[in-house]
Amino acid sequence: xxxxxxxxxxxxxxxxxxxxxxxxxxxxxxxxxxxxxxxxxxxxxxxxxxxxxxxxxxxxxxxxxxxxxxxxxxxxxxxxxxxxxxxxxxxxxxxxxxxxxxxxxxxxxxxxxxxxxxxxxxxxxxxxxxxxxxxxxxxxxxxxxxxxxxxxxxxxxxxxxxxxxxxxxxxxxxxxxxxxxxxxxxxxxxxxxxxxxxxxxxxxxxxxxxxxxxxxxxxxxxxxxxxxxxxxxxxxxxxxxxxxxxxxxxxxxxxxxxxxxxxxxxxxxxxxxxxxxxxxxxxxxxxxxxxxxxxxxxxxxxxxxxxxxxxxxxxxxxxxxxxxxxxxxxxxxxxxxxxxxxxxxxxxxxxxxxxxxxxxxxxxxxxxxxxxxxxxxxxxxxxxxxxxxxxxxxxxxxxxxxx
Numbered sequence: 001x002x003x004x005x006x007x008x009x010x011x012x013x014x015x016x017x018x019x020x021x022x023x024x025x026x027x028x029x030x031x032x033x034x035x036x037x038x039x040x041x042x043x044x045x046x047x048x049x050x051x052x053x054x055x056x057x058x059x060x061x062x063x064x065x066x067x068x069x070x071x072x073x074x075x076x077x078x079x080x081x082x083x084x085x086x087x088x089x090x091x092x093x094x095x096x097x098x099x100x101x102x103x104x105x106x107x108x109x110x111x112x113x114x115x116x117x118x119x120x121x122x123x124x125x126x127x128x129x130x131x132x133x134x135x136x137x138x139x140x141x142x143x144x145x146x147x148x149x150x151x152x153x154x155x156x157x158x159x160x161x162x163x164x165x166x167x168x169x170x171x172x173x174x175x176x177x178x179x180x181x182x183x184x185x186x187x188x189x190x191x192x193x194x195x196x197x198x199x200x201x202x203x204x205x206x207x208x209x210x211x212x213x214x215x216x217x218x219x220x221x222x223x224x225x226x227x228x229x230x231x232x233x234x235x236x237x238x239x240x241x242x243x244x245x246x247x248x249x250x251x252x253x254x255x256x257x258x259x260x261x262x263x264x265x266x267x268x269x270x271x272x273x274x275x276x277x278x279x280x281x282x283x284x285x286x287x288x289x290x291x292x293x294x295x296x297x298x299x300x301x302x303x304x305x306x307x308x309x310x311x312x313x314x315x316x317x318x319x320x321x322x323x324x325x326x327x328x329x330x331x332x333x334x335x336x337x338x339x340x341x342x343x344x345x346x347x348x349x350x351x352x353x354x355x356x357x358x359x360x361x362x363x364x365x366x367x368x369x370x371x372x373x374x375x376x377x378x379x380x381x382x383x384x385x386x387x388x389x390x391x392x393x394x395x396x397x398x399x400x401x402x403x
Contacts, residue, residue: 024066024383027123027167028255032212034297035341039384042402045357045369049389053091054398058082060119061165063381064392067126067145070094071383071390073397074133076101076119081135083124085148088390091399095148102137108162117379117394121163121208127170130192136163140177142195152195158185158206165208165253169222172235174198176222178206187211187222187233199238204228207252209265209295214258216272217279223256225265230256232272232279244270244281255295257303259320264303267291269323287323289316299341302326302362306337306350313337315348317362329365338381347384351377355389373400 022038029035058075065072071086081101085094104118122134130151131143138158142151158164158179169176174189185205189198204226211224213235221232221241229245246252246266257264261272263281267290270281289307296305296318303318307328313336315329334352341360345368348356353376357369373382376394383390387402 022066022385023068024385025126026065026170027063027125027210027381028295032210032255033257033341034295034339036343036347036384038386039342040387040402041342041344042387046403049355049371049373049400050403052388052399052401054396055086055091055093056396057084057086057392058119059117059395060392061117061121061379062119062392063123064383064390064397065124065126065131066383066385066390070145071397072124072126072131072145073392074120074122074124075395076136079103081120081133081139083131083133083141083143083148085131085145086397088385088388088399091397097143097148097150099135099139099141099153101135101139102159104136104163121165122167123210123381125168125170125175128173128192130170130175132168132170132175132192134164134166134168134177138164138179140168140175140179140190142175142192151193154190154195160206160208162208162251164206165210166206166224167210169211169213171213171222174235176211176235178211178224178226180205183227185226187224187231187238189235189238201233201238201240203231203240207254209252209254209256212256212258214256214263216258216261216263217274219279223258223263225252225254225256227252230263230265230268230270230281232281242272242279242281244268244283253293254291257296257298259298262320264296264298264320267323269320285323287318288325289318289323289328291316294336294338297339297341297346299346299360302360304339304341304346304360306333306339306348313350315339315358315365317365319362326362327364334377336379340384342384349373349378349382349391351379353378353393355382355391371400374398 058077296303334350337350374393380392
Protein backbone atom coordinates (compact mmCIF):
# COMPACT_ATOMS: atom_id res chain seq x y z
CA UNK A 1 0.00 0.00 0.00
CA UNK A 2 3.01 2.26 0.26
CA UNK A 3 3.58 2.10 -3.46
CA UNK A 4 1.63 5.11 -4.65
CA UNK A 5 3.44 7.53 -2.36
CA UNK A 6 7.10 6.81 -2.49
CA UNK A 7 7.21 6.06 -6.19
CA UNK A 8 6.16 9.61 -6.82
CA UNK A 9 7.89 11.67 -4.28
CA UNK A 10 11.27 10.34 -4.78
CA UNK A 11 11.04 10.40 -8.48
CA UNK A 12 13.98 12.59 -9.44
CA UNK A 13 17.27 15.00 -10.09
CA UNK A 14 20.53 17.04 -10.99
CA UNK A 15 22.94 19.75 -9.86
CA UNK A 16 24.62 22.36 -12.04
CA UNK A 17 26.73 25.23 -10.77
CA UNK A 18 26.71 27.01 -14.13
CA UNK A 19 22.94 27.05 -14.60
CA UNK A 20 21.27 30.32 -15.54
CA UNK A 21 19.20 32.37 -13.09
CA UNK A 22 15.89 31.00 -14.36
CA UNK A 23 17.07 27.46 -14.99
CA UNK A 24 15.64 24.46 -13.14
CA UNK A 25 18.23 21.83 -14.00
CA UNK A 26 17.31 19.07 -11.58
CA UNK A 27 14.92 17.65 -9.00
CA UNK A 28 13.98 20.50 -6.63
CA UNK A 29 15.96 23.07 -8.58
CA UNK A 30 19.58 24.29 -8.76
CA UNK A 31 20.29 23.54 -5.08
CA UNK A 32 17.64 20.84 -4.58
CA UNK A 33 15.76 23.02 -2.11
CA UNK A 34 12.66 24.08 -4.12
CA UNK A 35 13.66 27.75 -3.91
CA UNK A 36 12.65 29.48 -7.14
CA UNK A 37 14.79 32.24 -8.70
CA UNK A 38 13.42 34.33 -11.53
CA UNK A 39 9.69 33.73 -10.99
CA UNK A 40 7.52 36.83 -11.49
CA UNK A 41 4.94 37.14 -8.73
CA UNK A 42 2.06 39.25 -10.12
CA UNK A 43 0.73 42.20 -8.14
CA UNK A 44 -2.73 40.68 -8.63
CA UNK A 45 -3.21 37.01 -9.51
CA UNK A 46 -5.49 36.46 -12.53
CA UNK A 47 -8.75 34.57 -12.33
CA UNK A 48 -7.31 31.89 -14.63
CA UNK A 49 -3.98 30.88 -16.11
CA UNK A 50 -3.53 30.75 -19.91
CA UNK A 51 -2.34 27.50 -21.45
CA UNK A 52 0.12 28.27 -24.27
CA UNK A 53 0.88 24.74 -25.44
CA UNK A 54 0.54 21.07 -24.54
CA UNK A 55 2.55 18.15 -25.91
CA UNK A 56 2.10 14.39 -25.42
CA UNK A 57 5.41 12.98 -24.17
CA UNK A 58 4.57 9.70 -22.45
CA UNK A 59 3.99 8.10 -19.07
CA UNK A 60 6.14 8.73 -16.03
CA UNK A 61 6.51 10.39 -12.66
CA UNK A 62 9.84 12.05 -13.46
CA UNK A 63 9.97 15.84 -13.26
CA UNK A 64 11.25 17.80 -16.27
CA UNK A 65 14.36 20.01 -16.25
CA UNK A 66 14.73 23.50 -17.75
CA UNK A 67 18.12 24.78 -18.95
CA UNK A 68 18.94 27.45 -21.51
CA UNK A 69 15.41 27.73 -22.87
CA UNK A 70 15.16 23.97 -23.38
CA UNK A 71 13.00 21.45 -21.53
CA UNK A 72 14.38 17.96 -20.92
CA UNK A 73 11.69 15.34 -20.33
CA UNK A 74 12.17 11.67 -19.39
CA UNK A 75 9.20 9.33 -19.94
CA UNK A 76 8.06 5.94 -21.24
CA UNK A 77 6.21 5.26 -24.49
CA UNK A 78 5.36 1.65 -25.23
CA UNK A 79 8.38 -0.47 -24.35
CA UNK A 80 10.85 2.41 -24.57
CA UNK A 81 12.22 4.93 -22.11
CA UNK A 82 12.42 8.22 -23.97
CA UNK A 83 14.48 11.36 -23.40
CA UNK A 84 13.23 14.49 -25.20
CA UNK A 85 14.49 18.00 -25.60
CA UNK A 86 11.76 20.58 -26.27
CA UNK A 87 11.79 24.31 -26.93
CA UNK A 88 10.40 25.81 -23.73
CA UNK A 89 8.62 28.66 -25.52
CA UNK A 90 6.77 26.50 -28.04
CA UNK A 91 6.94 22.84 -26.98
CA UNK A 92 8.56 22.02 -30.32
CA UNK A 93 10.74 18.90 -30.27
CA UNK A 94 14.48 19.54 -30.69
CA UNK A 95 15.70 15.96 -30.36
CA UNK A 96 14.59 12.57 -29.05
CA UNK A 97 16.50 9.46 -27.95
CA UNK A 98 15.13 6.14 -26.68
CA UNK A 99 16.01 2.61 -25.67
CA UNK A 100 14.03 -0.48 -24.73
CA UNK A 101 13.37 -0.59 -20.99
CA UNK A 102 12.53 -3.38 -18.59
CA UNK A 103 8.83 -3.92 -17.86
CA UNK A 104 7.49 -2.55 -14.57
CA UNK A 105 5.50 -5.26 -12.83
CA UNK A 106 3.76 -6.01 -9.57
CA UNK A 107 2.53 -3.38 -7.13
CA UNK A 108 4.90 -0.79 -8.61
CA UNK A 109 3.11 -0.86 -11.96
CA UNK A 110 0.03 1.05 -10.94
CA UNK A 111 -2.16 2.68 -8.36
CA UNK A 112 -5.37 4.70 -8.10
CA UNK A 113 -7.70 2.16 -9.57
CA UNK A 114 -6.90 1.36 -13.18
CA UNK A 115 -4.17 3.95 -13.66
CA UNK A 116 -0.80 2.49 -14.56
CA UNK A 117 2.55 4.19 -14.16
CA UNK A 118 5.34 2.22 -15.77
CA UNK A 119 7.48 5.19 -16.75
CA UNK A 120 10.62 6.49 -15.03
CA UNK A 121 10.43 7.99 -11.57
CA UNK A 122 13.88 9.61 -11.68
CA UNK A 123 14.25 13.15 -13.01
CA UNK A 124 16.88 14.06 -15.61
CA UNK A 125 20.01 15.91 -14.47
CA UNK A 126 21.46 18.61 -16.72
CA UNK A 127 24.96 20.06 -16.28
CA UNK A 128 28.18 20.86 -18.13
CA UNK A 129 26.40 20.38 -21.45
CA UNK A 130 25.26 16.87 -20.53
CA UNK A 131 21.92 15.25 -19.67
CA UNK A 132 21.88 12.22 -17.35
CA UNK A 133 18.89 9.93 -16.87
CA UNK A 134 18.30 6.90 -14.65
CA UNK A 135 15.72 4.38 -15.87
CA UNK A 136 13.38 2.17 -13.89
CA UNK A 137 15.67 -0.84 -14.43
CA UNK A 138 18.86 0.98 -13.47
CA UNK A 139 20.07 2.14 -16.90
CA UNK A 140 22.19 5.26 -16.39
CA UNK A 141 22.61 7.28 -19.61
CA UNK A 142 24.53 10.44 -20.46
CA UNK A 143 23.58 12.49 -23.54
CA UNK A 144 24.93 15.60 -25.20
CA UNK A 145 22.41 18.29 -24.24
CA UNK A 146 22.73 20.08 -27.58
CA UNK A 147 21.90 17.26 -29.98
CA UNK A 148 20.98 14.22 -27.84
CA UNK A 149 23.98 12.13 -28.87
CA UNK A 150 24.56 9.24 -26.47
CA UNK A 151 27.95 9.77 -24.80
CA UNK A 152 27.96 6.76 -22.48
CA UNK A 153 25.63 4.30 -20.77
CA UNK A 154 25.83 1.99 -17.73
CA UNK A 155 23.40 -0.85 -17.13
CA UNK A 156 23.63 -1.02 -13.33
CA UNK A 157 20.78 -3.57 -13.18
CA UNK A 158 19.41 -1.78 -10.13
CA UNK A 159 15.90 -2.99 -9.42
CA UNK A 160 14.71 -2.23 -5.89
CA UNK A 161 11.39 -3.70 -4.86
CA UNK A 162 9.45 -0.78 -6.34
CA UNK A 163 11.99 0.01 -9.08
CA UNK A 164 14.31 3.01 -9.11
CA UNK A 165 13.33 6.49 -7.99
CA UNK A 166 16.56 8.11 -6.83
CA UNK A 167 17.93 10.72 -9.25
CA UNK A 168 21.43 11.27 -10.62
CA UNK A 169 23.42 14.17 -9.20
CA UNK A 170 25.94 16.17 -11.24
CA UNK A 171 28.73 17.85 -9.28
CA UNK A 172 32.41 18.68 -9.87
CA UNK A 173 32.49 16.90 -13.21
CA UNK A 174 30.91 13.77 -11.73
CA UNK A 175 27.61 11.95 -12.15
CA UNK A 176 26.74 10.48 -8.75
CA UNK A 177 24.07 7.79 -8.39
CA UNK A 178 23.02 5.26 -5.74
CA UNK A 179 22.42 1.86 -7.29
CA UNK A 180 21.48 -1.56 -5.94
CA UNK A 181 18.46 -3.58 -4.90
CA UNK A 182 16.99 -4.70 -1.61
CA UNK A 183 19.39 -4.73 1.37
CA UNK A 184 22.61 -3.79 -0.46
CA UNK A 185 23.74 -0.97 -2.71
CA UNK A 186 26.51 1.39 -3.66
CA UNK A 187 26.86 5.13 -4.12
CA UNK A 188 29.04 5.58 -7.20
CA UNK A 189 30.66 8.61 -8.83
CA UNK A 190 31.24 8.39 -12.59
CA UNK A 191 33.29 10.87 -14.56
CA UNK A 192 30.71 12.91 -16.43
CA UNK A 193 32.83 13.23 -19.56
CA UNK A 194 33.73 9.54 -19.97
CA UNK A 195 31.56 7.41 -17.68
CA UNK A 196 34.67 6.02 -15.95
CA UNK A 197 34.18 5.13 -12.29
CA UNK A 198 36.03 7.52 -9.95
CA UNK A 199 34.92 6.19 -6.55
CA UNK A 200 32.35 3.91 -4.94
CA UNK A 201 30.97 3.57 -1.42
CA UNK A 202 29.31 0.20 -0.76
CA UNK A 203 26.67 0.01 1.94
CA UNK A 204 22.91 0.02 2.34
CA UNK A 205 20.43 -0.11 -0.51
CA UNK A 206 19.17 3.10 -2.13
CA UNK A 207 16.04 4.78 -0.89
CA UNK A 208 13.31 6.20 -3.11
CA UNK A 209 14.58 9.71 -2.39
CA UNK A 210 17.37 11.77 -3.94
CA UNK A 211 20.71 13.05 -2.61
CA UNK A 212 21.88 16.65 -2.18
CA UNK A 213 25.23 18.42 -2.01
CA UNK A 214 26.08 20.20 1.25
CA UNK A 215 29.10 21.54 3.09
CA UNK A 216 28.69 20.34 6.68
CA UNK A 217 31.27 20.90 9.42
CA UNK A 218 33.51 22.31 6.70
CA UNK A 219 33.47 19.24 4.41
CA UNK A 220 31.74 19.09 1.02
CA UNK A 221 29.63 15.95 0.86
CA UNK A 222 26.76 14.03 -0.66
CA UNK A 223 23.92 13.78 1.86
CA UNK A 224 21.40 11.06 1.18
CA UNK A 225 18.59 9.09 2.72
CA UNK A 226 19.31 5.43 2.01
CA UNK A 227 17.22 2.39 2.90
CA UNK A 228 18.00 2.60 6.63
CA UNK A 229 18.91 6.20 7.38
CA UNK A 230 20.93 9.27 6.50
CA UNK A 231 24.54 9.23 5.31
CA UNK A 232 27.18 11.82 4.47
CA UNK A 233 29.81 10.80 1.89
CA UNK A 234 32.75 12.99 0.82
CA UNK A 235 32.44 14.28 -2.74
CA UNK A 236 36.19 14.10 -3.28
CA UNK A 237 36.78 10.40 -2.59
CA UNK A 238 33.54 8.68 -1.53
CA UNK A 239 34.60 8.26 2.09
CA UNK A 240 31.73 7.71 4.54
CA UNK A 241 31.78 10.68 6.93
CA UNK A 242 28.78 10.01 9.18
CA UNK A 243 25.62 7.96 9.46
CA UNK A 244 22.30 8.35 11.30
CA UNK A 245 19.59 5.71 11.64
CA UNK A 246 15.89 6.52 11.27
CA UNK A 247 12.93 4.55 12.56
CA UNK A 248 10.63 5.26 9.63
CA UNK A 249 10.47 1.79 8.17
CA UNK A 250 12.06 0.58 4.95
CA UNK A 251 10.35 2.76 2.38
CA UNK A 252 12.27 6.02 2.63
CA UNK A 253 11.38 8.67 0.05
CA UNK A 254 12.47 12.10 1.23
CA UNK A 255 15.19 14.43 -0.02
CA UNK A 256 17.33 15.99 2.75
CA UNK A 257 16.77 19.68 3.57
CA UNK A 258 19.95 21.53 4.55
CA UNK A 259 20.23 24.61 6.79
CA UNK A 260 23.89 25.38 7.56
CA UNK A 261 25.04 22.32 9.57
CA UNK A 262 21.46 21.13 10.12
CA UNK A 263 20.05 18.21 8.12
CA UNK A 264 16.26 17.73 8.14
CA UNK A 265 14.77 14.64 6.57
CA UNK A 266 11.74 12.39 7.01
CA UNK A 267 10.58 14.19 10.15
CA UNK A 268 14.01 14.19 11.86
CA UNK A 269 16.63 16.90 12.34
CA UNK A 270 20.34 16.33 12.96
CA UNK A 271 23.26 18.65 13.48
CA UNK A 272 26.50 17.45 11.90
CA UNK A 273 29.45 18.08 14.21
CA UNK A 274 33.16 17.35 14.32
CA UNK A 275 33.96 14.46 16.65
CA UNK A 276 37.42 13.03 17.28
CA UNK A 277 38.92 12.66 13.78
CA UNK A 278 35.60 12.53 11.94
CA UNK A 279 32.02 13.75 11.92
CA UNK A 280 28.93 12.68 13.86
CA UNK A 281 25.19 13.27 13.55
CA UNK A 282 23.47 14.52 16.70
CA UNK A 283 19.68 14.25 16.72
CA UNK A 284 18.11 17.62 17.40
CA UNK A 285 14.45 16.68 17.18
CA UNK A 286 11.89 14.22 15.89
CA UNK A 287 8.94 16.29 14.78
CA UNK A 288 5.20 15.98 14.97
CA UNK A 289 4.89 16.02 11.16
CA UNK A 290 6.80 13.02 9.74
CA UNK A 291 6.51 14.08 6.06
CA UNK A 292 7.90 10.70 5.04
CA UNK A 293 6.46 10.84 1.53
CA UNK A 294 6.85 14.56 0.91
CA UNK A 295 9.86 16.86 1.21
CA UNK A 296 9.10 20.29 2.70
CA UNK A 297 10.62 23.61 1.70
CA UNK A 298 12.48 25.73 4.26
CA UNK A 299 11.64 29.44 4.43
CA UNK A 300 12.52 31.92 7.17
CA UNK A 301 13.06 29.22 9.78
CA UNK A 302 9.89 27.26 9.01
CA UNK A 303 9.19 24.14 6.96
CA UNK A 304 6.18 24.10 4.62
CA UNK A 305 5.09 20.80 3.14
CA UNK A 306 2.50 18.04 3.09
CA UNK A 307 1.96 15.39 5.68
CA UNK A 308 -0.03 12.19 5.64
CA UNK A 309 -0.79 10.06 2.59
CA UNK A 310 -3.73 9.26 0.38
CA UNK A 311 -6.61 11.70 0.34
CA UNK A 312 -5.62 12.74 3.86
CA UNK A 313 -2.55 14.68 2.66
CA UNK A 314 -2.59 18.21 4.13
CA UNK A 315 -0.40 21.28 4.11
CA UNK A 316 1.51 22.05 7.28
CA UNK A 317 3.95 24.59 8.73
CA UNK A 318 6.64 23.40 11.16
CA UNK A 319 9.31 25.17 13.21
CA UNK A 320 12.67 24.01 11.79
CA UNK A 321 14.46 24.61 15.12
CA UNK A 322 12.17 22.53 17.31
CA UNK A 323 10.04 20.33 15.04
CA UNK A 324 6.87 21.76 16.55
CA UNK A 325 3.97 22.05 14.11
CA UNK A 326 2.78 25.66 13.87
CA UNK A 327 -0.35 24.82 11.88
CA UNK A 328 -1.91 22.13 9.74
CA UNK A 329 -4.54 22.93 7.15
CA UNK A 330 -7.76 20.92 7.09
CA UNK A 331 -8.14 20.58 3.30
CA UNK A 332 -7.17 17.24 1.73
CA UNK A 333 -4.93 17.77 -1.27
CA UNK A 334 -4.60 14.57 -3.24
CA UNK A 335 -2.06 11.83 -2.70
CA UNK A 336 1.08 13.95 -2.67
CA UNK A 337 2.45 17.29 -3.78
CA UNK A 338 5.27 19.81 -3.85
CA UNK A 339 5.71 23.21 -2.17
CA UNK A 340 7.95 25.94 -3.64
CA UNK A 341 9.43 29.09 -2.16
CA UNK A 342 8.62 31.66 -4.85
CA UNK A 343 9.67 34.71 -2.85
CA UNK A 344 6.69 36.60 -1.46
CA UNK A 345 4.45 33.55 -1.87
CA UNK A 346 4.57 29.77 -1.59
CA UNK A 347 3.26 27.67 -4.48
CA UNK A 348 2.00 24.09 -4.15
CA UNK A 349 0.99 21.56 -6.79
CA UNK A 350 -0.86 18.44 -5.67
CA UNK A 351 -1.56 15.23 -7.53
CA UNK A 352 -5.19 16.39 -7.60
CA UNK A 353 -4.20 18.78 -10.46
CA UNK A 354 -4.63 21.94 -8.38
CA UNK A 355 -1.96 24.64 -8.17
CA UNK A 356 -2.34 26.60 -4.93
CA UNK A 357 -0.69 29.91 -4.06
CA UNK A 358 -0.52 30.83 -0.37
CA UNK A 359 1.25 33.22 1.96
CA UNK A 360 4.29 32.18 4.03
CA UNK A 361 3.20 32.51 7.65
CA UNK A 362 3.69 30.52 10.83
CA UNK A 363 0.30 31.71 12.11
CA UNK A 364 -2.14 30.05 9.71
CA UNK A 365 -2.78 28.93 6.14
CA UNK A 366 -3.94 31.80 3.90
CA UNK A 367 -4.76 30.99 0.27
CA UNK A 368 -4.03 33.63 -2.37
CA UNK A 369 -5.07 31.82 -5.57
CA UNK A 370 -5.98 28.37 -6.87
CA UNK A 371 -5.92 26.97 -10.43
CA UNK A 372 -6.69 23.64 -12.06
CA UNK A 373 -3.73 22.97 -14.37
CA UNK A 374 -4.38 19.48 -15.78
CA UNK A 375 -7.06 16.94 -16.62
CA UNK A 376 -5.10 13.92 -15.36
CA UNK A 377 -3.15 13.49 -12.09
CA UNK A 378 -0.04 15.63 -11.66
CA UNK A 379 2.49 13.41 -9.88
CA UNK A 380 5.58 15.14 -11.27
CA UNK A 381 7.00 18.36 -9.87
CA UNK A 382 6.28 21.52 -11.92
CA UNK A 383 8.72 24.25 -12.98
CA UNK A 384 8.13 27.96 -12.25
CA UNK A 385 10.03 30.41 -14.45
CA UNK A 386 9.26 34.06 -15.15
CA UNK A 387 5.54 34.17 -15.87
CA UNK A 388 5.51 30.52 -16.98
CA UNK A 389 4.56 27.32 -15.16
CA UNK A 390 5.42 23.96 -16.76
CA UNK A 391 3.22 21.06 -15.63
CA UNK A 392 3.68 17.35 -16.41
CA UNK A 393 0.50 15.28 -16.03
CA UNK A 394 -0.01 11.56 -16.70
CA UNK A 395 1.33 11.58 -20.28
CA UNK A 396 1.66 15.22 -21.37
CA UNK A 397 3.53 18.40 -20.51
CA UNK A 398 1.95 21.85 -20.78
CA UNK A 399 3.11 25.44 -20.40
CA UNK A 400 0.83 27.84 -18.54
CA UNK A 401 1.24 31.61 -18.53
CA UNK A 402 0.33 34.18 -15.88
CA UNK A 403 -1.31 37.02 -17.80
